[in-house]
Amino acid sequence: MTKHLTDYERETILNTTDADDYLTIWTAQKPVLRALRNKAKQNQNITETKSGSYGSSPWAEFRIPVTDVSWSGLVKRGGELPTETLIHPENSGATVVSGRGSYVPANERETKAMTSDFANTLVIETYQRKVITALRNKAKASDKITEVASRYEGTTEWAMFEIDGEDASWSGFIKRKGSPRRTSFSSAENAGATAASEQERDAA
Incomplete structure (x- = not known):
């Protein structure tokens, strides 16, 4: 039995798309x-929709x-102003990819992000x-974020950004909104979250 997740697995x-009303975070x-x-x-x-542990490593969604x-x-x-500001991809030789038709449909216009302890x-x-607009504007004002790639699929633009961990x-990623919860929680049981077994996670 695995005692804990590796740095790479933590x-x-x-994930979200233009067709979604919610953003999902698994961590x-x-x-x-x-x-x-x-x-x-x-x-x-x-x-907090799900939570559990894989060995001694906790996780939640x-x-x-x-x-x-x-x-x-x-x-x-x-942060400081970047030494070089990326010009809009239309003017900087962004790759144009064909094969999707004239645009990417809403349920495929997604944003996904990933990081790990490794x-x-x-x-x-x-x-x-x-999202592209917000991150590009941030990249113009700070060297903490870098746009590393971009392209067009039909009329739909795609871009990739990197942020040092x-x-x-x-905490700044989520707006402060609504009334505080009357009761806080410290475990999946108190939050009404669903605990998944190691087997369930392996199968996911």
């Missing part, structure tokens, strides 16, 4: 888990309304115009 995964990283649970005490719209997400807030404040870099890939702000 990851955080974010086995203790700092992220702690930050999201603390934020849930301030914002009653954050729901959260659901957050996309209207409560601040993509620019994902990057900590401060990588210590948050990588964000997105087809969502509002130490510069990611999980």
Whole structure:
């Protein structure tokens, strides 16, 4: 039996699309888990939908309304102006990829992000115009975030950004909204969350 997840397996995964009303975050990283649970005490719209442990490594899944997400807030404040500002991909030789037709449909215009204790870099890939705009604006003001790639699939743009793990702000990422919860929680049982077995996670 595995006693705990490795650094590589202790990851955080974010996912949403233009067709979704919610952003889903799965994490086995203790700092992220702690930050999201603390934020849930301030914002009653954050729901911890599942939680459990894989050996001695805790994990949880959260659901957050996309209207409560601040993509620019994902990057900590401060930093210096970047030495080079990326020009819009239309003017910087962005790759144009064919094969999807004239555009990517709403349920495929997704934003996904991943990091882990091993990588210590948050990588964000997105087809969502509002997310691209927010992150590009942040990249113009701070060297803490870098746009590393971009392309067009028909008329739909895709871009990839990188943020150093130490510069990611999980509390700033979610807007402060709503009334505080009357009772906080410290375990999956108190939160009404569903605990999954190691076998269930292996099968996922």
